[in-house]
Amino acid sequence: MEKVSLKVIAKELGVSAATVSLVLNGKNKNGRVSEEMSKKIIDKAAELHYIPNSLAKGLKMGHSKSIGLIVADISNVFFGTLALHIQNYAEKEGYTVIIGNTNEKLEEMGKIITFLNSRQVDGLIITPAEGSEVLIESVLKGKKPLVLVDRGFPDLNVPSVLINNYEICYRSTKQLIDQGFKNPAFITYRQDQFHTNERKRGFIEAMKDAGLFTPDHVKEVSYQYLNEDMDKAISQLLKCEKKVDAIFFATNTISMAGVKSLFKRGMLIQKDIQVMCFDETDAINLFPFRVPFIKQPIEEMAKSALELLIDQIEKKDVKNQKLFLEAELIT
């Protein structure tokens, strides 16, 4: 099967490649090409199953109509869902998305950015890894359109789509307190990222405002030894002077590990101990008891991130907008 290019169609019809290009791209303004030839070209393209070569088009046009999406791990449901929605919206706008996984590693993130740049992506949507400010700044310097999502850097002037982490965690903690829990605890990652810091701050402030704050009730676990650290953290919390009667888990992976650890100890959730989670997960929906959780507007986040990116790509409109979408406490 011969490769079908513009030239092939042109030759078959005894017309120039330019004419074919014009017609097929709907750029046949003010009747440059006759109705009749137009139709012939369109028919012939269909007959030959002509598929334009987007590499050539991209090279000529100086854009690839593709964007890079960099996440920590595409097999994590949160990122998977984010990716799905970003792809859906991107498709509507005619963009492909190429996904890269960092595994939360800085070096990986650097490699992926270079790789995506060589692929000539028109822009980047990134959930930045810890400590990647410098990398992000270098992308900014390269003038490549960029949007941060889920995680942002307060000191960096870069378009970002975030959620109201502080506020939602404050409110959720307050609700626990209002329900009568006297000793809620908080378990989060041992990392210095703005979004998790904000979640922690929300918890701490709410506790302070209620006069209940105990520093020992905030525990940190590592990404790498999640399950082991979780077992230890929960052990400690249950041995605390003021025995913990509720736990607020700061992310979906932490929530899963936490619930697992509680199950292992034979504790009855929402009876022996109250639990509050971040993000919806398959598992949460399964339980015969209700677990309140904070629901992030993932689809909206995807949509906004893409809009912010495409605004930059197409309208060269570089307002450094930071969007804070509202998460919701589902009880």
Added chain:
Amino acid sequence: MEKVSLKVIAKELGVSAATVSLVLNGKNKNGRVSEEMSKKIIDKAAELHYIPNSLAKGLKMGHSKSIGLIVADISNVFFGTLALHIQNYAEKEGYTVIIGNTNEKLEEMGKIITFLNSRQVDGLIITPAEGSEVLIESVLKGKKPLVLVDRGFPDLNVPSVLINNYEICYRSTKQLIDQGFKNPAFITYRQDQFHTNERKRGFIEAMKDAGLFTPDHVKEVSYQYLNEDMDKAISQLLKCEKKVDAIFFATNTISMAGVKSLFKRGMLIQKDIQVMCFDETDAINLFPFRVPFIKQPIEEMAKSALELLIDQIEKKDVKNQKLFLEAELIT
């Protein structure tokens, strides 16, 4: 910041673009370019942060060094994990992967294939949707390298990476029977796909061989109304003449919906009723009781699929191999 191309480097060094290309691609055989100039070129490229334009390279070379991966839904953990591993292996081989979601819809699948072709992917890895034989055949005709994964078509001569669905389901069912369960049931999707048919067949044959088969104990649910159908199916199973004492769920989404439905009825899993699942899920790992499940070798599947594809792309080696990897029953 000026765009850095080969030409820029060449001009700065007073040498031709050809020479720069040769050196940077390590094609400087038999000392065509002097050591000294070589070093200068490499240094200059680093200094200018030269990133090759893979669009141009792809256009010239006739390959894009990218492959398309078509799955039903990237936010499903099974596909997410598959995608993660495929990306990891692809990266090692210097390939990008572009992911498309079909949502199990035939038209979507067709659109995505055309789209990926226009992106000039060098090959396709597909988990085909129901009824997509004709589409797959048309891809085959286009001579584009192709590998099917997870789901295959027995009548089609196309390289595929599958698992031993029949056998593993036979063995798993037999184990239920050996454990003393007299009335196991099977719940699967109402669809005509080879892989799910094989799973069902494994269950049925094992039941027949034990003299226990009851047609009423095989239920089918729809993809679209999964939860409603599941509630109905389980109701019926529990009302059966021979009361069901175990349920074998045929996929991970079905397993989740099934467990949820059982919880809703207040049934104690592995006490009131024995449950067996397909695929590992976060939720399964959570429970304080053990749920036996069939573990697919996802990473191996990813690796084999990629190998089969790259063999075709690079060595033009088109043996129509069907690989059957072994799933494992984890109890």
Added chain:
DNA sequence: CTGAAAGCGCTTACAG
């Protein structure tokens, strides 16, 4: 109104 030509950034066969 239409076609020929140039050029996007690269690679490689060819001429010197």
Added chain:
DNA sequence: CTGAAAGCGCTTACAG
């Protein structure tokens, strides 16, 4: 041993 030239498939400014 090295550079000039052609060409991958497209688009668009330009000349007729």
